[in-house]
Amino acid sequence: MIETMVWSENEEIRTGISTADLKDALTDENRFVWVNIHDEPVESSRKMLMDVFDFHPLAIEDALEETHVPRIDDWGGYLYLVLRIIDREQDFNEEFKTRELDVFINNNYIVTHQEQGNLTIEKVWQLALRNSQHLRSTPAHLLYLILDAAADDFIFAADKIDLIINELEERVFYDPDPKILEVISTLKQGLMSLRQVIAPQREVLNKMARGDYLILEEDSRLYFRDVYDHFHRLYEIIDSLRDLTGSTLEIYLSVVNNRMGNVMKTLTIITTLFMPISFLTGFFGMNFFQPVMGATGWTNFTVFYIVLGIMILLPVGMLIFISRSGWLK
Amino acid sequence: MIETMVWSENEEIRTGISTADLKDALTDENRFVWVNIHDEPVESSRKMLMDVFDFHPLAIEDALEETHVPRIDDWGGYLYLVLRIIDREQDFNEEFKTRELDVFINNNYIVTHQEQGNLTIEKVWQLALRNSQHLRSTPAHLLYLILDAAADDFIFAADKIDLIINELEERVFYDPDPKILEVISTLKQGLMSLRQVIAPQREVLNKMARGDYLILEEDSRLYFRDVYDHFHRLYEIIDSLRDLTGSTLEIYLSVVNNRMGNVMKTLTIITTLFMPISFLTGFFGMNFFQPVMGATGWTNFTVFYIVLGIMILLPVGMLIFISRSGWLK
């Protein structure tokens, strides 16, 4: 689908513009154009980008393919941005998914392209439609709104992940299931890849805030500075979250270790209690006594009751000793 | 509650000002106003902020909602700050609580807003009342006093946490209770979230100290530099504390490991002592001897006493060997 929007300072927003009108609007310095392409076949997308906007073929190829890493290219008359936005509606226990958003922008138009339609852009589109007054109506400002919404989505994701980690941290104590390891591992990888998206995106915004691109009006730098701050903070939050997953792993290992220690103690107590008295039964089971040898002194009732007493009192005494002395604590 | 305070260089401090007088005072360049809003319904707060001070609706919304992250916005005629202050009266073994403090400030007035009344602000309010002479009486200076008090509270909290960690470090050696793990885990999370408050707060102060905001008088930068130094040091202290909790965890693990090693040694010694002599009892319990077979040589008193001797001397000898040779140390 190719959605179009044309407006100017004196003119109401109009949508669903024909290609001819679009070309017209583009020649007029005072009118602004937003073209949003999504869920559109590659061919017709290319046609729009090439015929109406006359972008450089290389830039168009970059836009129509997945390029993964956020970056910004200055093509003279316009900027080409590769951005990544995150999908709010996903299970953050699994691998996170981010989507590519391609943007062409100069002072007159903004062209956004995504493979699939996406709520982030949709929201800004609706906002632009309803709120045209309040909007400082320039493409740069729209880009700011999109980036701001994208930052919000990332922060939403980070909060979700924070929640998951907090749950993990608690669960670790009462139910140190090995599955936690897989969740932690997935989270770590996810955060790592998130970081690899945020870092260059932040860099893109830094360049825009620094005013590297003359094509953008001076004023817009302030907005981009603002979004840059968001992404900078995001980067730090993601680092904190990585620390937290690391520390959750450590705590998990400690809990598992503790439990293993308890298992060992159980084993040791059982062995300590039964080995000596089992030896005793073996001793009196040897063939040295009556009827074989005449060692009557070893096998009468007195000895039996003594042995019986030992077999009861020895383990009981040891248990008391163990629990009192903290010997195996 | 909405508390008000008006003063000027020649004029005594007056409190409990009516809205009309307040508006009056605000129009006079030489008079200063402090309005402190807390435990007040949202509606009347909004009314005050809107009608008397005419702040931007967006800034007011930010102030009346929880925004969590410290930041500073320049709204032209005034600055809007989101700050976080810590609650001294809490159990630092649990999750720490920080509270939001919203500030509107320019050279003539300062407006502070918190959901609940708070000792930090209260103290500065009292200080301002009593000590009006000594006070370099400008809103910027009041903000400095508030920020300074906030820094003190944070340092107080850090000292408390330091104490808790020191106690933990000692307790770890004589009582490596698994509960320590939970305390450490809570501390770590708490310090992490503290850091995420301190970092942007420090950044806010950095901007103020750097003189990014022309609305504030040149002199005040020195104060804010001072508070910035406090927060910078706080950030470093919190990092140290994180290191300390990490190292406490390591030490805890080492102690647990040591104890597990001792348990293993006990198990091994018991097994080593009893397995051979238990085998011996089994050997002489076999059905090969009298009365079954005529192997009289195996079951006479001589053999019995030899076996008895072995059963006593073997474990004793092994114990001596173990303790002397350090074989199982």
Next chain:
Amino acid sequence: MIETMVWSENEEIRTGISTADLKDALTDENRFVWVNIHDEPVESSRKMLMDVFDFHPLAIEDALEETHVPRIDDWGGYLYLVLRIIDREQDFNEEFKTRELDVFINNNYIVTHQEQGNLTIEKVWQLALRNSQHLRSTPAHLLYLILDAAADDFIFAADKIDLIINELEERVFYDPDPKILEVISTLKQGLMSLRQVIAPQREVLNKMARGDYLILEEDSRLYFRDVYDHFHRLYEIIDSLRDLTGSTLEIYLSVVNNRMGNVMKTLTIITTLFMPISFLTGFFGMNFFQPVMGATGWTNFTVFYIVLGIMILLPVGMLIFISRSGWLK
């Protein structure tokens, strides 16, 4: 083999130039020369570098030997670069191999030298041949193309390694084979050595992008800035990958630890179940009972069935208790 290429703005690309023509071309400011030396004996390489280009003997020695560490030397009339490129066609589970590429460059010529022919250079050579128009035809631009291709190769390698680590991370859970340790160890070392190549290479590009070398035309700095960005990102990716291998090792250890815990539990359960009832068999195997002593009360059928019952019910009861209470979980 020594491949040669000569071109100018008005002139078609010609290859296979004789030494005399080459010397001629070098004296003409408007003509550009690329000489690519590979799989060539040291002697003839030296002759070419010395006789035709008159490079400094020390620079030539550096070029003909392996010097390992990327660096850039300014020899006045030309720059000498040591670069390293990676071999795409290798097994990244093994030690990675990088190759040395020596470059002499000024505004008129570029000389590339490698011990073995290499696809990276080959590709750029072909590109230059076919695409002479599109090429901004200067030696600096060719160097840019080579460096860009090299960066691509490194990123290709990083992606491969990323894949390997991801596979490892998954395999760790269902098959924590000790061999994984060796793979991780090799990867770590490989990434470490990759980093030691990337770091100085990035530094070389930084110097070129910063305009430290007046011999290169002002414009070319932009290209080198671009490649510098690639190598900077590469450096960060490699750091991430190192983190990932570290975290894979941690996860591996945790999984192994978990399995060991399970083994311990098995051991403890078996011991706990059988030690008490084995003691019981020993007890009734002692020589105290009939026929030795007249203790008939101990060896009749009632006792036997009670003992039998205990021997069956005790372990069954313990098993139920263990599985229900989570006592050994």
Next chain:
Amino acid sequence: MIETMVWSENEEIRTGISTADLKDALTDENRFVWVNIHDEPVESSRKMLMDVFDFHPLAIEDALEETHVPRIDDWGGYLYLVLRIIDREQDFNEEFKTRELDVFINNNYIVTHQEQGNLTIEKVWQLALRNSQHLRSTPAHLLYLILDAAADDFIFAADKIDLIINELEERVFYDPDPKILEVISTLKQGLMSLRQVIAPQREVLNKMARGDYLILEEDSRLYFRDVYDHFHRLYEIIDSLRDLTGSTLEIYLSVVNNRMGNVMKTLTIITTLFMPISFLTGFFGMNFFQPVMGATGWTNFTVFYIVLGIMILLPVGMLIFISRSGWLK
């Protein structure tokens, strides 16, 4: 005790000056004053600081209380420094003690205040007395000498700690006593707190070296740069020492782990050797054979000797197998 010293370029050093003479000297631009206060009651200290030097009450309060964190305050006509110096004569296996040193300084005087007399200051005092010629006789230079001596003390302490760690590292291999854990823990905490003293002290010196304080003569910046370098290096040394303690802990854990592995091997070998032959004794102890059943084939001398042989050869063979194959290594 209040020690006083007055000198000028043309005048010999005099000590034990009366308060009146002191006030006199302070009014003379060409004369220098050093007042050293230690082991003095708070009241008389305050009197001296207030009446003779007329310092700000807040600065005096700071000086007479413990403030812990090194810092520098510019009070217009003089600087107030809080420094911390270390006590050489202490047991570095225990918690380290640092002491507070308060300094008031301008171009004419230096006032030092400590709760207890201290060798570091004492040495500089003696040096000043004897060596007045060689001294570039200004208060700033005296402060430099004091700071230099303080840095020496810290480096002395760091060397001591280094020695302790080296001893630990060696002891860890032949005697991995759990007490080592406590020593390491104390060292870590001590180094952490040392770092928290060194860091702000270094910052104080940085400010002085940078020339932030106009009250100090231009020349003195070079000295302070020198001491700054010392403290900077100290900071790095302390970081290294922290690394070393961390690595000692790791090595300790590895050694303990190794020993535990050996204990486990012993346990396993004992169990492996005796369990099978114990089973064998049990087997032939069953009531199936003569005289119960007529299974004479199982209980004759041939079988006995075979069993005897197995009981001797099986464990011997297993031992040989184990030690040769490295199966349990």
Next chain:
Amino acid sequence: MIETMVWSENEEIRTGISTADLKDALTDENRFVWVNIHDEPVESSRKMLMDVFDFHPLAIEDALEETHVPRIDDWGGYLYLVLRIIDREQDFNEEFKTRELDVFINNNYIVTHQEQGNLTIEKVWQLALRNSQHLRSTPAHLLYLILDAAADDFIFAADKIDLIINELEERVFYDPDPKILEVISTLKQGLMSLRQVIAPQREVLNKMARGDYLILEEDSRLYFRDVYDHFHRLYEIIDSLRDLTGSTLEIYLSVVNNRMGNVMKTLTIITTLFMPISFLTGFFGMNFFQPVMGATGWTNFTVFYIVLGIMILLPVGMLIFISRSGWLK
């Protein structure tokens, strides 16, 4: 031994100069002097440094004592450097040894002093003798040559250590001997102390490259920049090596852990196989059966063969189950 060398641009190099000639040469701006002192008694060294060069007594004391930490002092007419060089001919498995090299330098002379003669200096001396033409013959250039050779030695050492670590990494897998721990520990400490030498040495070079010392000719800064780069890279290499030893330790621990897991499995399998059948032998060894009780049904041949069958089939079956199900893997 005191070796001397005098030369100028027009004059051949002469060695073995008398003290008088030396003093002469020092007064001549156009002549250069190198005095190399090694294996010389302190007294005659001091005499030379004092009488011929008239260095400051404090600088001379520093030169004649061991001062350990590289640094540079500007004494007005000359620079005094403390450097450390490494001994190539040593066992890098043991503690590394570095040696002190003291240098006095200005534009006319260079004085080098070491306690023991040393190959690094020797090589540069020989180079200076033979290669006087090619040499840009100034003391600064000689210092550069010395520093360059020193850097080479350090890189040689780093390569050696790298080799040792690589060997360790491989050995860890097939022979995880506890001695490896000691080697790793020694390496770590060695690298740490190497770092503490390299860091200030790099700083010294940084200052020289930055042009902090006017006594050195402008041109020489380029050389020192070059050596600075070497030392900077060295620092990074040493950090990498530290990482590598750390990771070797981790791998070692993992391998040891794996082996311990195997030991545990063996123990568990043995216990699991023999405990149940041992119980069985105990069961039938009780005194309940014939001849005591008339329970003939328990002790006939049928039961015997069933029991025998169980005793054979149960462990065999369990072994098969274990190896197939991967239950104990």
